[in-house]
Amino acid sequence: GGSSFAGITVVLTSDVDLVGENWTPIGDEAHPFAGNFDGQEKQITYSFTNESENALKYGGLFGVLCGTDELANPQKISNLTLNVTVVDNGGDSRMGGLSGKAYGNILVEKVNVKGSLFSNKIASGFFGDVKHTSEDAVKRENKAHVEIHDSNNYAAISAPKGVGFAANINGDGYANNDTGLDFVLIGCENHGDITLPEGATNDTVMGGFTGYFQGKNEIFTLTDCANYGDITIDITAHIGKFSVGGISGGGRGTHYYTNVVNEGTITVKDNESVESVKTKNIVGEIGGLIGSASGAKHLKHVENNGDILITTINQRDYGVGGLFGQGNSGTLEVDANDAGAHSIVKCTIKIDSTSDVEATNYRVVGAITGYDANAATKIENTDITVTLSPKSELNYGLAGQGNEFTHTDTKYDNIKNVSFKLTSDEYTSTVNWDGEGNVTVKVT
Numbered sequence: 001g002g003s004s005f006a007g008i009t010v011v012l013t014s015d016v017d018l019v020g021e022n023w024t025p026i027g028d029e030a031h032p033f034a035g036n037f038d039g040q041e042k043q044i045t046y047s048f049t050n051e052s053e054n055a056l057k058y059g060g061l062f063g064v065l066c067g068t069d070e071l072a073n074p075q076k077i078s079n080l081t082l083n084v085t086v087v088d089n090g091g092d093s094r095m096g097g098l099s100g101k102a103y104g105n106i107l108v109e110k111v112n113v114k115g116s117l118f119s120n121k122i123a124s125g126f127f128g129d130v131k132h133t134s135e136d137a138v139k140r141e142n143k144a145h146v147e148i149h150d151s152n153n154y155a156a157i158s159a160p161k162g163v164g165f166a167a168n169i170n171g172d173g174y175a176n177n178d179t180g181l182d183f184v185l186i187g188c189e190n191h192g193d194i195t196l197p198e199g200a201t202n203d204t205v206m207g208g209f210t211g212y213f214q215g216k217n218e219i220f221t222l223t224d225c226a227n228y229g230d231i232t233i234d235i236t237a238h239i240g241k242f243s244v245g246g247i248s249g250g251g252r253g254t255h256y257y258t259n260v261v262n263e264g265t266i267t268v269k270d271n272e273s274v275e276s277v278k279t280k281n282i283v284g285e286i287g288g289l290i291g292s293a294s295g296a297k298h299l300k301h302v303e304n305n306g307d308i309l310i311t312t313i314n315q316r317d318y319g320v321g322g323l324f325g326q327g328n329s330g331t332l333e334v335d336a337n338d339a340g341a342h343s344i345v346k347c348t349i350k351i352d353s354t355s356d357v358e359a360t361n362y363r364v365v366g367a368i369t370g371y372d373a374n375a376a377t378k379i380e381n382t383d384i385t386v387t388l389s390p391k392s393e394l395n396y397g398l399a400g401q402g403n404e405f406t407h408t409d410t411k412y413d414n415i416k417n418v419s420f421k422l423t424s425d426e427y428t429s430t431v432n433w434d435g436e437g438n439v440t441v442k443v444t
Contacts (some may be wrong), residue, residue: 004031008036008064011040011046012037014042025062027057027064028058032066033062034065035075039081040081041079044081045081048060048091051089057092057100064102068105069104075106079097080111080162083114083115096126096166097125097153100130103133108149111148112153118158122160122167126166133214143171146181148185156195157195159193161204164209166183167212170215171253185223185225188225190264205251206233207246207249212250213253219254228263232267232269240283243292243325245286245291246327248290249289250324255298257289257300260303261304262304266309284319288306293325297330300338304346306342308320319364319370322368324369326371327371331378334368335379335382336378339422341384367384382419387419
């Protein structure tokens with residue numbers, strides 16, 4: 001039971017060191033923490049081990065945060081440094097350095113997370129789950145709004161759904177509670193490296209900031225943010241689909257990126273035998289910024305300077321792109337309708353394979369996106385310099401495979417003022433558009 005602390009501000013007056021004690025998270029689904037918390041620039045050091053027997057579903061400094069119903073008066077968590085050691089063996093738990101779950105209207109300001117988090121399921125520097133509302137709540141009349149300002153993750157993350165800020169985001173709510181969710185990050189950085197735990201077999205979504213957006217009613221706004229953490233996954237034992245992006249694993253909803261940079265390297269290791277791979281439905285979506293892009297994605301002043309390196313002894317099915325691994329539906333826009341915007345894609349995409357066996361479905365690489373099933377793509381005012389290796393095994397161009405803007409297509413009327421220099425083991429091509437749908441290709 002106890003108080004929810006709704007309307008009350010808890011103030012931290014000194015550093016707190018809980019090393020040697022197994023921390024009990026503040027709040028759970030039945031009794032969430034609803035107050036404000038001002039750390040006054042102090043530090044909390046805690047350790048939390050969640051064993052498989054009697055495991056908690058939500059773990060962190062807070063188990064569950066319950067935000068307010070008022071957008072103008074959100075719950076506030078501020079001015080705090082967390083030094084965490086989280087080990088989760090629960091199997092179906094959500095771990096966040098700040099909170100395992102958050103819902104409602106919440107504002108996080110000037111919070112830094114350090115240390116490490118491990119989970120068999122979900123782990124994040126800040127939030128495991130971000131939801132519209134609680135599972136048993138009545139319908140919320142307005143959108144939920146969760147916002148993080150001027151905060152950083154330095155913690156190392158290891159989980160199948162492992163990210164820097166929020167792993168699992170769903171704005172659809174429960175019981176027809178579909179009024180939506182705004183998730184906003186401004187002035188934030190991820191410095192923590194992210195890895196896939198050894199032996200993980202499925203349900204993998206990883207990103208420097210966010211994991212997967214599950215519902216159709218999320219709006220994700222990312223402004224003045226950068227990822228410096230590397231993402232490394234070994235998918236040798238993996239079954240099924242995986243989505244990885246330097247910024248976001250991807251998913252549904254509408255995303256707005258402005259002044260967003262990825263400097264982290266994505267490394268995929270795969271030592272599965274060729275015969276074993278043939279019996280599995282393996283599809284990898286790997287993007288410099290976003291792994292799987294469904295719904296509308298609007299990007300302005302973005303940069304991907306992070307390389308994508310894949311080492312494999314076989315030919316699994318991959319879609320790999322300098323910005324997007326795969327575009328499924330909706331709209332993909334880069335600097336569209338903004339003459340002042342300018343984006344940069346400058347990276348190496350390398351697949352080092354020792355197998356001569358062909359992929360069972362597709363294995364495609366593009367300077368912008370790997371597989372693009374979307375006819376509504378606009379790219380403007382963007383410099384693209386990508387090294388693709390090796391040339392002989394892959395489809396090359398702006399999109400490795402797709403409907404509208406592959407290297408061999410002629411429909412370039414939605415691509416303007418783009419400089420495109422593609423270097424492979426065999427050639428260099430420079431592609432320029434005149435803004436009227438005409439393309440000039442120079443191969444040297």
